[in-house]
Amino acid sequence: MTSALIRRRRTVDAVARGAAAACVVLLLAPTAIALTALVTEGARGIVGAGGWSVVRACAGTLMLAGIASAVAIPLGVGGGLYINEYRGGTLARAGRWAAGALSEVPAVVIGLAVHALLVAAVGRFSFLWGAAALALMIAPTMAHTTADAARSVPESVREAAIALGASRWRTTLFVVSRVVHARVARAAWITAARAAGATAPLLFMTEARDWPRQLTSGDDALPLQVFDAASRPDARAGAWAAALVLVTVAGVMSYFARRAATPRGHT
Amino acid sequence: MTRSDPPDETEKMRADCLNAWFGELHALKDITLPVIENKVTAVIGPSGCGKSTFVRCLNRMHEVTDGARTSGDVLLDNRSIFRADVDPVSVRQRVGMIFQRPNPFPAMTVRENVVAGLRLSGADVRDVDSVAEDALRQVSLWVELKERLDAPVERLSVEQQQRLCIARCLALQPEVVVMDEPCALLDPIATSRIEEIIHGLRDRYTIVIVTHSMQQAARVSDYTAFFYLGELVEYDDADVIFTKPADSRTEDYITGRFG
Numbered sequence: 001m002t003s004a005l006i007r008r009r010r011t012v013d014a015v016a017r018g019a020a021a022a023c024v025v026l027l028l029a030p031t032a033i034a035l036t037a038l039v040t041e042g043a044r045g046i047v048g049a050g051g052w053s054v055v056r057a058c059a060g061t062l063m064l065a066g067i068a069s070a071v072a073i074p075l076g077v078g079g080g081l082y083i084n085e086y087r088g089g090t091l092a093r094a095g096r097w098a099a100g101a102l103s104e105v106p107a108v109v110i111g112l113a114v115h116a117l118l119v120a121a122v123g124r125f126s127f128l129w130g131a132a133a134l135a136l137m138i139a140p141t142m143a144h145t146t147a148d149a150a151r152s153v154p155e156s157v158r159e160a161a162i163a164l165g166a167s168r169w170r171t172t173l174f175v176v177s178r179v180v181h182a183r184v185a186r187a188a189w190i191t192a193a194r195a196a197g198a199t200a201p202l203l204f205m206t207e208a209r210d211w212p213r214q215l216t217s218g219d220d221a222l223p224l225q226v227f228d229a230a231s232r233p234d235a236r237a238g239a240w241a242a243a244l245v246l247v248t249v250a251g252v253m254s255y256f257a258r259r260a261a262t263p264r265g266h267t
Numbered sequence: 268m269t270r271s272d273p274p275d276e277t278e279k280m281r282a283d284c285l286n287a288w289f290g291e292l293h294a295l296k297d298i299t300l301p302v303i304e305n306k307v308t309a310v311i312g313p314s315g316c317g318k319s320t321f322v323r324c325l326n327r328m329h330e331v332t333d334g335a336r337t338s339g340d341v342l343l344d345n346r347s348i349f350r351a352d353v354d355p356v357s358v359r360q361r362v363g364m365i366f367q368r369p370n371p372f373p374a375m376t377v378r379e380n381v382v383a384g385l386r387l388s389g390a391d392v393r394d395v396d397s398v399a400e401d402a403l404r405q406v407s408l409w410v411e412l413k414e415r416l417d418a419p420v421e422r423l424s425v426e427q428q429q430r431l432c433i434a435r436c437l438a439l440q441p442e443v444v445v446m447d448e449p450c451a452l453l454d455p456i457a458t459s460r461i462e463e464i465i466h467g468l469r470d471r472y473t474i475v476i477v478t479h480s481m482q483q484a485a486r487v488s489d490y491t492a493f494f495y496l497g498e499l500v501e502y503d504d505a506d507v508i509f510t511k512p513a514d515s516r517t518e519d520y521i522t523g524r525f526g
Contacts (some may be wrong), residue, residue, distance in 0.1 A: 109273055161372040161509070163328055164439060165360035166387035179374050 035247075042244025045237035054225070056243045061222040061249065063127070065196035068134035073188050076142025077177075080184075083143060084150035085172045096147065102140035110136045111201035130221065133201035138191050145187040149180035182261050189257035193250045198225035215258040229251075279304040279443060279473040280325060280362075284339035286328055287320050294320045296497045297339070302443065307465060307474045309488030309505065310344040311481060313525065316494040318477040322445040325475065326362035343443070360388055363441035367448040370429035371420040371435070378416040380431055384439040402434040406464050426457035433464065437472075444468065446476040450483065462487050481521050485509045493517045 046054060057266050076099075081097045111244040118126075161171040177184075202224050222242045229239035280302035282388055287295035295317045302308050304326075310318045320409075323329040324337055327348060341348050348358045371380045381399040385392045392398060399416065403409040408430050415422075423431060429449060436444060446465075450458040465474060465487050478484050484491050484505065491508040493501045493516075501508065501517045512518045 041274045056398075154370075156368060156370040157372060158367065159328070159331070160366065160372065161383075161387055162331055163326065163364040164384035164387055164435065165358055166384075167356055170387050170389070175372055175383075178372070181374060 013028075038079040038240065038244050041237070041240035045239070045241030046244065047234060048212070048237050054222075054238065054245050057222045057225040057242055057246050058249070060127075063195050064134055064202075064221055065129050065192055067128070067131040068154050068195055069188070069192040071131075072135035073142055073192070076139040077146045077184055077188075079139070080143040080146025080148075080179060081150055082173055084147040084162035085168070085176060093144070099143035099147070102136070103144050105199070107137055107198050108200035113263045114201065130202050134195040134198065134229055137198060138195050138199060141191050142184075142188060145191075146180065146184050149183040149187075150176050185260035186257045189253050189260060191255035192255070196253070197223055197246055197250055222249070274334060276306075277304040278302065278342075279344065281342045281345075282321070282324070282339070283342060285321075285341060286338045287317070287323060287324055287352060288336050289320075289332065290334040294497055295324070295337075300418050300492055300498045300499055300502055302489060303475060305469060305475060306472050306489040307469055307487050309484035309491045310494060311474065311479075311484050311491060311520075312494035312500075313520065314479075317445050317497040317498075318494050321494065322364070322447055322475055322477050325443070325445050326359045326364055328359070328364060330355070333495075350418045356388070360384075360439055361441055362443040363436035365429075365433055365436055365444065365446040365449045367451045369408070369425055369452070370431050371423075371428050371431055373421065375420060376417045377412055377420055377423070377431065380480055381434050381438055384435055388439065397437055399434075402438040403431075405468065406430040406434045407436050410433060417460075426460065429453065429457075429461065430464065433461075435515050438466075441472065443473045443475065446474065448477050449481060451479065458483070481509070493520060495520070 079095055079099065083092050083099065086092045114129055114136065118132060120206050156174060157179060158171055158189060161175045162168075166175070178184045202221055225242040226239050226246065227237075229235040229237075229242065268365075278301045281300045282300045282302075282345060284297055285298040285300075289455075292417065297505050298317075298321060300321075303306070305351040310321060320329060321353055324341055325348075329335050329337060334387065337349070343358065343361065346374065347353070348362075350367060372383055374471060375383065378395065378399050381402050382392055382395050385398065400409055400413075408427065412418075412423075420428065420431065429452075433444075433449070450461050453461065462483065465476065468474060469489075476484075490502065491505045493512075494501055500516045501512060503513070508517065512521065
């Protein structure tokens with residue numbers, strides 16, 4: 001190989017590496033700027049007047065996301081397993097279509113639908129309607145993710161279980177679900193974190209804060225507080241504080257998602 | 268089929284005019300074949316001759332495939348396994364199966380894999396450790412793995428995984444074990460270990476093994492059946508099949524003229 005060719009290759013390599021590194025910097029820079037502003041402004045907001053309301057909103061967010069997840073995650077996982085493991089049936093086909101369609105619906109439309117169906121029908125607001133809207137976001141996403149994860153399980157694994165005398169449902173429950181467990185758990189944490197940070201489906205429920213507390217003192221939510229406070233110049237500190245807590249909550253949930261994705265015995 | 272069975276041998280299973288289809292494909296044609304208790308029966312033949320389909324009919328795994336169907340009968344202890352009142356789950360617990368590719372359950376430990384069959388069948392496994400030890404001893408894995416019972420199964424070699432699959436099958440205490448080319452992915456040393464295990468198991472279990480290797484069939488089997496194009500060409504003592512076959516097609520196959 002001639003030295004000219006080697007020099008050319010080194011130059012091309014350096015340019016390619018430099019371009020890739022520049023892309024990474026361009027990706028990281030806005031995140032770093034946003035995070036710096038978030039931490040400094042958010043800390044100031046928490047220390048200041050926004051502190052107590054942020055704590056209240058944080059409790060509200062955790063309650064909303066907790067109730068929604070407790071209902072929607074088992075529903076979504078069970079539905080996703082059924083959709084894949086019994087895929088020949090009409091119900092499974094309908095379930096796959098519904099999960100796909102619902103997971104594509106914009107969150108604001110889900111909020112509107114819940115408002116029209118529950119709030120308008122019942123005639124009064126409830127903390128639970130907010131949780132219902134979030135559950136409608138979580139369940140189809142979980143069903144979709146679980147079905148995809150189950151589809152990636154090799155047929156040979158199911159065949160091994162059936163050859164051992166397992167029935168179809170036992171194979172699904174004790175083998176397939178075990179294999180997809182880490183992937184589904186990770187998706188559950190991420191989906192719950194996204195739901196916790198979702199503002200759009202809760203916009204129609206904001207009046208709920210004016211109603212008597214029905215379930216808990218945490219009748220506010222962080223995304224709503226960010227939305228409300230950001231639109232009022234005198235309350236910006238509260239918006240920063242709520243945003244910092246929201247990002248921290250999402251970060252903690254992402255940590256659990258990563259932990260859930262690490263199979264037992266692997267480091 | 269050329270052989271008439273001596274009276275002192277007990278038939279554990281029998282295929283009786285067994286036919287099998289995959290959709291329109293007629294994969295097995297009128298197979299009548301005994302499986303003798305506590306003996307090793309080898310099924311040999313070229314690719315696509317119906318060997319695997321035959322053994323999958325023995326524990327009703329054939330019907331798991333979409334579009335698959337059978338006619339004729341398979342008897343287990345002189346009772347049809349296809350009767351309407353027979354649960355295929357119970358057949359599969361009595362007739363265990365080992366596959367060509369080791370298929371331990373991912374995301375489970377060695378111990379969990381060994382007792383998985385018992386758990387899946389809903390049995391109350393009180394002494395998991397002794398069940399696991401007994402099954403692993405039968406496949407000579409106990410010494411190798413007794414310190415790694417809680418290790419992920421993915422960390423085992425392919426050969427260890429295959430022996431683990433055999434242990435998982437034996438933990439259910441089946442009466443018959445069918446093996447569909449269990450050594451196809453193994454090197455000669457690993458193959459000889461599996462063959463030693465088969466030798467060790469013949470006193471307790473009735474074994475049917477599908478193999479592409481005629482040397483293996485000659486080494487491990489008491490009886491050998493030669494399949495060709497979905498038909499049973501010849502069945503006899505392994506010694507007879509490999510030294511004085513009655514059918515010219517069998518002779519051509521074992522002497523390597525085709526296959």
